[in-house]
Amino acid sequence: TQLLEQSPQFLSIQEGENLTVYCNSSSVFSSLQWYRQEPGEGPVLLVTVVTGGEVKKLKRLTFQFGDARKDSSLHITAAQPGDTGLYLCAGGSSGNTPLVFGKGTRLSVIA
Amino acid sequence: GAVVSQHPSWVICKSGTSVKIECRSLDFQATTMFWYRQFPKQSLMLMATSNEGSKATYEQGVEKDKFLINHASLTLSTLTVTSAHPEDSSFYICSATRTGGDTQYFGPGTRLTVL
Numbered sequence: 001t002q003l004l005e006q007s008p009q010f011l012s013i014q015e016g017e018n019l020t021v022y023c024n025s026s027s028v029f030s031s032l033q034w035y036r037q038e039p040g041e042g043p044v045l046l047v048t049v050v051t052g053g054e055v056k057k058l059k060r061l062t063f064q065f066g067d068a069r070k071d072s073s074l075h076i077t078a079a080q081p082g083d084t085g086l087y088l089c090a091g092g093s094s095g096n097t098p099l100v101f102g103k104g105t106r107l108s109v110i111a
Numbered sequence: 112g113a114v115v116s117q118h119p120s121w122v123i124c125k126s127g128t129s130v131k132i133e134c135r136s137l138d139f140q141a142t143t144m145f146w147y148r149q150f151p152k153q154s155l156m157l158m159a160t161s162n163e164g165s166k167a168t169y170e171q172g173v174e175k176d177k178f179l180i181n182h183a184s185l186t187l188s189t190l191t192v193t194s195a196h197p198e199d200s201s202f203y204i205c206s207a208t209r210t211g212g213d214t215q216y217f218g219p220g221t222r223l224t225v226l
Contacts, residue, residue, distance in 0.1 A: 031213055042117075042204050042217035043155070088154060092213050097160075098145055099206075099215055104154045 002027040006102030011060065013079055014110055021105045023089035025028050031092040032065050032072045036085045043088055048073075076104040079109045114138050115207050117218035124195055126226055131191045132221045134205030140185040141207035145215065146178075149202045161188045185210070195225040 013019055023032070031050045035043035046052045047056050049065035049072065056063045060083075062075040076083055086106050090099035114137040124130050125188050134144055147155040159180050160168045167180035179191040188207075192199055202222050206215040 033214060035217070040202075040220070040222065042115075042206075042220045045214065045216065048214050090215070092215075098157050101157075102153050106152070 002029075002091065002093075002100045004089060004100050004102040006089055006105055008105060009103060010108075011104050012108040012110065015080055016078050017109075019079060019107070021087055021089075022071070023073065023102050024071040025046050025091060026070065027091070027100075027102075028069050029091035029093060029100075030069070032069070033090045033092060034063055034072070034074055035090065037088060037104075038085050046058075049061075053070040070102075076107075079107075080108045081111045083107060084109050113164055113209065113214075113216040113220040115216050117203075117205060118223050119221060120184075121222040122220060123153065123224045123226065125201045126196055129191055129193045130195055130223060131189055132144075132186045132203055132205075132223075134190070134207070134218050136186045136207045137173045137221075139207075141188075142210045144182060144188040144205055144207045146156065146180060146188070146190050148205070149204060149220075155204060157192075192223065195223070197225045199223065200225045 007022050033048045034046045038051045041050040047063045052067045055067045060077045064073050086104045088104045089102045116135045120131045145162045146158045158173045161180045161182040163182045169175045182188040204220040206217045
């Protein structure tokens, strides 16, 4: 059974601080996706990484896929209150198989 | 884009009634759709995988006779919660993958409350 361990589970920081969320597994994934979900809404895809060692940037968010494609990280620079939400990582194997989700990181950025 | 819609966005029903939730891929064809439920402050829990033209694959512990899934076209999957009870109250979310792709796009979710 593939598992994704996501940490930390909860994170409360002040506006302007930096943070990193980690997603680790003993399994290899063909892709790793990061989503952000706000209360009462569905998850919104932030990024998909598919190549070991790949780094993608989305404004203040930096995503990295581990060389062995078993782990990933999300780094947010100068966090803002608008970054508040539930961040989910999900590992994929192929298009017809379900994603394996981490338990999520609930981020709260205080102004 | 890759837009997935769900209808209704919320529903309140009496115990014992059945509720149907629709999931549509609006601008792409989706051979596979997934149904999840999410309890407050928790991650998504996969219920079943829905493939167009074939029977859904249910996860362990999910009653297939209670949660009926139909995926009759490449753009529509439906989840029917039969004889709903208060413990079925939850946030139900669907996702869809483009034919040949591996990124899942999620719908906005449906909040079900069973009284």
